[in-house]
Amino acid sequence: MKKGKGVEVVIPPSQEPSEEKGDSSSPQSTRFSTRNASSKYDFVKVKVWLGDNADHYYVLSRFLLSRMLTVTKIPNHVAIKIALELKKLLIDNSLLDVSQSDLEANLFKLMERRGYGEEYIRRYKMMTRFHHQRVPFVILVCGTACAGKSTIATQLAQRLNLPNVLQTDMVYELLRTSTDAPLVSTPVWMRDFSSPEELITEFCRECRIVRKGLAGDLKKAMKDGKPIIIEGIHLDPSIYLMDKDNRESVNRLTNSHKTNEDPKVHGTSEVDSASVTVYSERDRSHPEMVSTEEGSSADQVAEVTNCLRSVKIADNISEHQDTKTNNSVKKEKPAPEPIIVPIVLRMAEFDHKALLEEWISTRTFGDKCLQQDQDKLISNLKTIQDYLCSFESQGLTVVNISATTFPQTLDWLHGYLLQCIERGISPESSAEPNRQSDVN
Numbered sequence: 001m002k003k004g005k006g007v008e009v010v011i012p013p014s015q016e017p018s019e020e021k022g023d024s025s026s027p028q029s030t031r032f033s034t035r036n037a038s039s040k041y042d043f044v045k046v047k048v049w050l051g052d053n054a055d056h057y058y059v060l061s062r063f064l065l066s067r068m069l070t071v072t073k074i075p076n077h078v079a080i081k082i083a084l085e086l087k088k089l090l091i092d093n094s095l096l097d098v099s100q101s102d103l104e105a106n107l108f109k110l111m112e113r114r115g116y117g118e119e120y121i122r123r124y125k126m127m128t129r130f131h132h133q134r135v136p137f138v139i140l141v142c143g144t145a146c147a148g149k150s151t152i153a154t155q156l157a158q159r160l161n162l163p164n165v166l167q168t169d170m171v172y173e174l175l176r177t178s179t180d181a182p183l184v185s186t187p188v189w190m191r192d193f194s195s196p197e198e199l200i201t202e203f204c205r206e207c208r209i210v211r212k213g214l215a216g217d218l219k220k221a222m223k224d225g226k227p228i229i230i231e232g233i234h235l236d237p238s239i240y241l242m243d244k245d246n247r248e249s250v251n252r253l254t255n256s257h258k259t260n261e262d263p264k265v266h267g268t269s270e271v272d273s274a275s276v277t278v279y280s281e282r283d284r285s286h287p288e289m290v291s292t293e294e295g296s297s298a299d300q301v302a303e304v305t306n307c308l309r310s311v312k313i314a315d316n317i318s319e320h321q322d323t324k325t326n327n328s329v330k331k332e333k334p335a336p337e338p339i340i341v342p343i344v345l346r347m348a349e350f351d352h353k354a355l356l357e358e359w360i361s362t363r364t365f366g367d368k369c370l371q372q373d374q375d376k377l378i379s380n381l382k383t384i385q386d387y388l389c390s391f392e393s394q395g396l397t398v399v400n401i402s403a404t405t406f407p408q409t410l411d412w413l414h415g416y417l418l419q420c421i422e423r424g425i426s427p428e429s430s431a432e433p434n435r436q437s438d439v440n
Helices: 027-042 062-071 076-092 100-113 118-133 149-160 168-177 196-213 215-224 244-256 273-285 295-326 349-361 370-394 406-425 427-431 433-439
Strands: 047-050 056-059 097-099 137-142 165-167 228-232 339-347 397-401
Touching (some): 027 076, 047 100, 062 118, 062 149, 076 100, 097 100, 137 149, 137 406, 149 406, 168 196, 168 228, 196 215, 196 370, 215 228, 339 370, 349 370, 370 397, 397 406
Parallel strands (some): 047 097, 137 228, 137 339, 165 228
C-alpha cells in the first residue's frame, strides 16, 4: 500500500484498545486477553516515512512511542494505552504506510481525547526537535553520600528516556586502586586536614582527576549528541559549567596563542571548551581552592589547563585547515551548543546524619573501619556538602530532598529539565512567561 497524503482517521469516541476489555471478574482471563491483544498488533509492521520526499522510513514501535510520551509528563500507564490505541487505529484502518506528519496528527488527537492537550503536544514537538538536532545534553547529579543521587539519577533516566547513567564512584574506585594510582588510597573524607579550605582543595583536585577519567564518555556524548546523566560524590559543578562569557574569553585567549604554540601538538581532543572554562570560572569564584600554598594542586591546575589549552588550539587549527580545504565544496554546519545542567542534592541535616551513620556502620576501606572516625567523617562530608551548595549563589540549582516529598521533587526536576532543554534548543522561548508552568 502506498503512503497517502494528509491521512487522518476519525476516532470513535468510545474506542479503547482491546487490552482494556475482558471479564474483570477473572484476573486470569484479563491477563491472557492483554497478552493476546498486544501480540496481535505487535506482529503487524507500520512503516512511518520521513524526509521531504518520503525516501526513508522507520517501523513504528509502541514501546518507544510510549517512552516518548512519558517524557512529556504523561503518566507511564496512560502513555502505554495511547501508544496501543494509535497502532490499533492505524492497523484497523489498513494504514500500514503513513507519513510522520499523519502519524503525529492522529497521535495528538488521541492525546487530546485523554485530556493531554496543548502543553503536552508542545513538549512532544519540542523533544522531537531536540532529538532531531542531536543536541548534547549532560545532567550532573551532585551531592555527598546518602543524598539520593543514584535514586534521582535512575528515576530521571526513566522519565526522560535517557539510556546512559555514569557513576563517578566507579571511576574513582578504579583510579584509587589501580597501579600508579593518581589518587590517595584513603578517600578524601576519611583523612585529616588542618582546615576546611585544605579539605576542599584536595576534594576539588580529586574531582578534576575523576573528570579526566570520564573524558572518553563525555567526548562520545558530545560528538554523537547523546544525552547522559553523571552522578556521584566526585562532581565539582564548576568543572562542567559552561558560561557563555567565559567561553568567549577562552576562545579569544586560545586565538591569541595560536602564533606562539606548535600547531603539531596532538591531544586526545576529548576535552571541550567547558573544560578550559572551568578553571577560570572557579579561580574567580573560589581563589582559595588553588592557592600557591597548595603547591601540588596549583601545579596540577596549571599543567591540566595548559594541556587542555594545547588540545583546544590543536583542534582549532585542524578545524581551520579542514574548513579552508573544503571551503569551495561545502561549509560545515556548526555543532549545537551542549546543554549542561548541574544539580546539587541537599537533605535536612538531621535526616542526612541518620542516613550517614547507617552508611558508615556498613563501610570499610581496606583494614580501616569507618565507625571509629564517625564524627570526623560526618564533619568532612558536611564541609563538602556546604561547598557544593555554595554554588547556589551563582545560580546553580540546589534541590532539597526528603522522603515525604520525593515524588513532588522528582516531578519538579522532570519539568525543570524539560525547561532547560527548551531553552537550549530555542533560547528565545525562555522569555515567554507561560513557560514557567512546566515546573510549578
